[in-house]
Amino acid sequence: MSVWDGFKDAALGRSLVERIAERLDALGATERQPVRLMEVCGGHTHSIFRYGLATVLPPALEFLHGPGCPVCVLPMGRIDDCVAIAEDPRVIFTTFGDAMRVPGSRKSLMQAKADGADIRMVYSPLDALALARRNPDREVVFFGLGFETTMPSTALTVLRAEAEGIANFSLFSQHVTIIPTLKAVLDTPGLTVDGFIGPGHVSMVIGLRPYRFIAETYRKPFVVAGFEPVDVLQSVWMLLGRIAEGRPVIENQYGRVVPEDGNQRARAAMDAVFEERERCEWRGLGSIDRSGVRIRDRYARFDAERRFSVGGAVVADPQACQCGEVLTGTLKPWQCRLFGNGCSPETPVGALMVSSEGACAAWYQYGGARRGAA
Amino acid sequence: MCLGIPGRITAITDPGAMLATVDVSGIRRTVDVQCVAEPGRPLDDLIGRWALVHVGFAMALVDEEEARATLALLETLGEAEAERDAMRLTADLDRGEAA
Numbered sequence: 158m159s160v161w162d163g164f165k166d167a168a169l170g171r172s173l174v175e176r177i178a179e180r181l182d183a184l185g186a187t188e189r190q191p192v193r194l195m196e197v198c199g200g201h202t203h204s205i206f207r208y209g210l211a212t213v214l215p216p217a218l219e220f221l222h223g224p225g226c227p228v229c230v231l232p233m234g235r236i237d238d239c240v241a242i243a244e245d246p247r248v249i250f251t252t253f254g255d256a257m258r259v260p261g262s263r264k265s266l267m268q269a270k271a272d273g274a275d276i277r278m279v280y281s282p283l284d285a286l287a288l289a290r291r292n293p294d295r296e297v298v299f300f301g302l303g304f305e306t307t308m309p310s311t312a313l314t315v316l317r318a319e320a321e322g323i324a325n326f327s328l329f330s331q332h333v334t335i336i337p338t339l340k341a342v343l344d345t346p347g348l349t350v351d352g353f354i355g356p357g358h359v360s361m362v363i364g365l366r367p368y369r370f371i372a373e374t375y376r377k378p379f380v381v382a383g384f385e386p387v388d389v390l391q392s393v394w395m396l397l398g399r400i401a402e403g404r405p406v407i408e409n410q411y412g413r414v415v416p417e418d419g420n421q422r423a424r425a426a427m428d429a430v431f432e433e434r435e436r437c438e439w440r441g442l443g444s445i446d447r448s449g450v451r452i453r454d455r456y457a458r459f460d461a462e463r464r465f466s467v468g469g470a471v472v473a474d475p476q477a478c479q480c481g482e483v484l485t486g487t488l489k490p491w492q493c494r495l496f497g498n499g500c501s502p503e504t505p506v507g508a509l510m511v512s513s514e515g516a517c518a519a520w521y522q523y524g525g526a527r528r529g530a531a
Numbered sequence: 532m533c534l535g536i537p538g539r540i541t542a543i544t545d546p547g548a549m550l551a552t553v554d555v556s557g558i559r560r561t562v563d564v565q566c567v568a569e570p571g572r573p574l575d576d577l578i579g580r581w582a583l584v585h586v587g588f589a590m591a592l593v594d595e596e597e598a599r600a601t602l603a604l605l606e607t608l609g610e611a612e613a614e615r616d617a618m619r620l621t622a623d624l625d626r627g628e629a630a
């Protein structure tokens with residue numbers, strides 16, 4: 158089976174690959190000195206692997222898999238807090254299924270459920286609210302995680318709980334924000350990124366303006382991209398053009414979904430409910446200033462952290478795990494000493510193995526044919 | 532969870548609460564449509580439109596061609612099935628809401 162079989166428009170894909178190769182040549186990029194582009198979002202990582210884009214593109218182009226998979230950056234300490242809340246017999250703990258298998262220092266939510274905690278997977282925070290209405294004698298807690306893509310949904314759910322006067326619903330916020338995360342990547346010593354494939358759905362909410370500093374201060378081009386393989390290829394081609402021109406700008410390849418200004422209503426709800434935390438822990442990356450949000454005082458009664466006074470302890474990542482180096486692109490997943498050697502999608506040690514959008518899981522699943530995997 | 536899934540808005544179930552029924556490849560689900568409501572226009576105008584749905588919230592209106600292309604992509608990535616599974620899992624809660 159050829160890589161092109163998966164393409165809706167193989168001819169367009171092929172021609173983009175040719176034009177990308179021309180631009181790489183013109184830039185003088187080589188396998189030893191490649192142009193390095195970071196895809197920020199795990200959705201792009203998954204698409205790049207699934208469609209084998211790295212195998213059809215010249216080795217003079219290197220993809221760095223960024224930290225934009227919220228499941229993959231869940232720190233152990235926060236999972237421990239979730240488990241502690243879930244083990245309270247008054248509590249029905251609700252979560253997206255994606256978070257169930259992320260290891261904590263004692264156990265994952267999946268193990269806690271097996272041990273008898275009332276943990277339920279839901280599709281939406283609205284399901285958690287429905288559970289709260291139906292179980293007025295229980296405390297229903299929703300585990301809110303994700304970037305600005307899912308943040309409006311939990312904010313709007315808190316506003317709905319308030320409007321309806323639902324007293325037994327609360328939110329445990331592990332939401333993180335994209336801009337401080339990108340700053341942390343850009344400030345990582347020794348990390349060179351020539352341009353960014355920007356997240357599609359985060360941008361649908363926040364718009365393009367917040368990214369301007371990347372072009373203005375850091376002089377890097379940034380293209381918000383769709384998730385089709387041709388979207389990714391087109392974005393790569395656009396980025397190479399801006400690099401050649403020495404003209405870093407913020408561009409939108411995904412205009413069919415992403416408006417310049419984002420979604421006003423979603424932004425207003427996030428602003429109403431959440432405020433910055435001074436610091437926030439990330440798996441593999443340590444603490445990043447102002448990268449997370451917590452619930453504002455006005456909505457304190459919906460804040461599970463205050464209602465259950467959890468430990469909030471910072472727990473170090475397992476010694477042998479090299480998730481941090483993989484997250485910042487210093488190591489390829491298969492270069493981690495645990496990769497396939499104690500850490501696999503069935504028994505993840507690091508969270509990058511848990512979600513199909515994590516670089517390690519994607520590499521594990523599709524990596525056989527990948528260049529460099531040998 | 533992050534990629535969302537396109538669905539077609541088939542009915543407005545509760546205009547006051549801005550809730551609608553969305554058909555996501557055959558599965559019906561109550562979805563919050565306040566982020567895609569067009570100010571000054573009746574919610575009924577949304578009926579028949581396609582929206583990108585993230586964890587129960589319509590976050591962007593898209594045209595049909597885009598919706599179908601995105602669905603095909605999500606099928607390939609295995610994400611469409613995961614979304615449908617999550618919706619099926621909570622169908623009883625959702626019906627409770629709609630009733």
Ligand code: SF4
Pocket residue numbers: 477478479480481483490493494495496497500501505506507508509510517
């Ligand atoms: S292989 Fe496992 S431990 Fe190593 S970086 Fe990947 S997720 Fe982390």
